[in-house]
Amino acid sequence: MRILYHVPVSAPCHKVRIALGEKKLAYEMKLEKIWERRPDFLAMNPAGEVPVLVEADGKTLCGSQVICEYLDETQPENSLLGTDALQRAETRRLVEWFDHKFYHEVTENLVGEKLMKRILRLGEPDGSAIRAGLTNIHYHLDYIAFLTGHRTWLSGDFCSLADITAAAHLSTIDYLGDVPWDRHPEAKDWYARMKCRPSFRPLLAERIPGSPPPKHYDDLDF
Amino acid sequence: MRILYHVPVSAPCHKVRIALGEKKLAYEMKLEKIWERRPDFLAMNPAGEVPVLVEADGKTLCGSQVICEYLDETQPENSLLGTDALQRAETRRLVEWFDHKFYHEVTENLVGEKLMKRILRLGEPDGSAIRAGLTNIHYHLDYIAFLTGHRTWLSGDFCSLADITAAAHLSTIDYLGDVPWDRHPEAKDWYARMKCRPSFRPLLAERIPGSPPPKHYDDLDF
Known part of the structure; x- marks a missing residue:
């Protein structure tokens, strides 16, 4: 059986879990406390990161x-x-957008400050970073609305790794209750479609002890 | 003719130029002043970035x-x-290492602070960031030595995108004279091999007006 080393409420781990689900591949999960820098884990990944x-x-x-x-x-x-090289380039462009641009402008400022700092005992969250994250997210939800206004899914006419990556990031912010869905109905419609996919369901059952998500988190009709 | 929109002394632009050279593909270059946020350029790349x-x-x-x-x-x-999926995964792992880990730990702290801040008139360089970059680079040069101690090139027995990416980042830091080659002879040997490749030569002729590189920059026997 394949094993996925992960931490909960992590966008890159969610991305891989959805991808494995879309491919219908079974896997076991192992929680890796990356902050302990376990030597056997560093031998597997010298970067010390999950997944x-x-x-x-x-x-x-x-x-x-x-x-x-x-x-x-x-x-x-x-x-x-x-399957086409240009389509693959467009999918990869949007994967890069969410894994790096969205990550630095939104995910890191919200999940990093509010959740990871508490779990890793790195001190108080930085209020200005949180405000930046809450401001920046609107622009990205508008971009999702723009893309789905022109296409069925983010990178074209099929649910691709671009959708998986964007939804993986948003799922971690939604766990905090920080996605302003009410002001972004088109992005909400797209995320509702993602949430309904069988590959997405296991994420919605994930919980961090002492940090429950808002009630709508696992509601498909949020 | 294909056109590459670029800025000088940029690691991602250097990476693409070396890759085009390795593929023996001709191209024209156009300087894109990304800080001007030209509407026609943003229509091509909404992220507003080069290359x-x-x-x-x-x-x-x-x-x-x-x-x-x-x-x-x-x-x-x-x-x-x-050609093999596992080899490709190893190449991509190292590309990711240099494009993101090395970038945030080294390139951004040195090229970002010393060169880009001056060009973009973003104020004085941050001394603590520069010190962090100068400290962090040793660990990465040690990693290059470790990899080339086990393999001919960084990701295996051929010059791959991992070598191209690492060399692209190091070329921008070498432009500042900030690579401590004397303390890292194995990394220096590997970089000398990269520098000799015809795909690499055009980068060595690049100059930023008012910010010349050190004398050894374009010397193949540095």
């Missing part, structure tokens, strides 16, 4: 995009990137 | 990794990633 996926034959893959590209190459059915 | 590559047929590709994956898919000769 890490260990295949049944022992092959070790580090990082969400490396894992997803590998899964799409070795399990080509239900392509996550697309 | 952007426009193919002769008008296809537009945004971001260094998107461009390099596209080039490797459409011009498969001299593969930049490798």
Whole structure:
């Protein structure tokens, strides 16, 4: 059985879990306390980060995009990137947008400050970072509305790794109750479609002890 | 003719230029003053960043990794990633390492503070960021030594996108004279091999007016 080393409410871990679900691949999860810097884990991934996926034959893959590209190459059915090179470039452009631009402008400022700092006991959250995250998220939800106004899904006419990546990030912010869905109905419609997918359901059952999500978190009709 | 929108002494732009050189693909360069946020450029890349590559047929590709994956898919000769899925995963792991880990720990702290802040008139460089960059670089040069102690090139037995990405970042820091080559002879040997490649030569002729590089910058026997 393949093993996914993860932490809960982590966008890159959610991304890989949705991708595994879309590919209908079974896996076991192991919580990796990355802050303990366990030597055996650092030997698997010198960057010391999750997700890490260990295949049944022992092959070790580090990082969400490396894992997803590998899964799409070795399990080509239900392509996550697309079949045409230009479509794949557009999917990857949007994956990069959410994994890096959205991450630095939103995820890091909200999940990083509010949740990770508490779990890792790194001190008080930075109020100005939180305000920046809450401001920046509108622009990205508008961009999702713009894209789904022109296309069925974010990168084209199929649910791709771009949708998976965007939804993975938003799921962690939604766990905090910080996504202003009421002001962004088009983005909400798209996220409702993502939430209904069987690949997404396991994330909605995830809980961090002492930090419950808002009531709407696992409600498909939020 | 394909056009590369770029800025000088930029790691992601250098990465694409080396990749185009390795693929023996001709291109024209256009300087894009991204800080002016030109509407026609933002229409091509809503992220407002370089590099952007426009193919002769008008296809537009945004971001260094998107461009390099596209080039490797459409011009498969001299593969930049490798042919086996696990090799490709290892190449992508190291690309990610240098494009993100190295970037945030080193490039941003040195090139961002010393060069970009002056060009963009963003105020005085932050001394503590520069000190962090100068400290962090040793660990990464040690990692290059570790990898090349086990393999011919960073990700295996061929010069891959991992080498190209690492060398692209180091080239921008070497432009500042901030790579402590004397203390890292193994990394220096690997970089000397990169510097000798015809794909690398055009970068060494690049100059920013008013900010010349140190004398050894374009010296193949540095």
